Amino acid sequence: MLTKDKVKELIDHMPETFSVDDLVERVFLLEKIESAQKEIENGEGIDWEDLKKEMDSWLK
Template sequence: MLTKDKLLDSIKDFPTEFSIDELVERLLFVQKIENGIKQGEHGETYTTDELKGKLAKWLQ
């Protein structure tokens, strides 16, 4: 979950004016990174061979 501190950190480098779309895009990006970190901490990852197999199926 995104915290207020993470939100503030993620937008403090924004220009003075920005669109809602830019903000939403940044927030989604930060959320996806946080989710990936949590998945890694819980061992929810793929080996290189598993990933190659999944990629081969996607590319068919």
């Protein structure tokens, strides 16, 4: 879950003018990154070798 401080920091690094779409996109990306990091910390991620095998199967 995001905190106000993280969202404020995100906004501080944006240009002086930006669209609401840009802000929503970046907040969404930040939330997805944090969610993925927690999954990895909990051992829920996919091993790189397993991912490569899965991707190879997509291309067949």
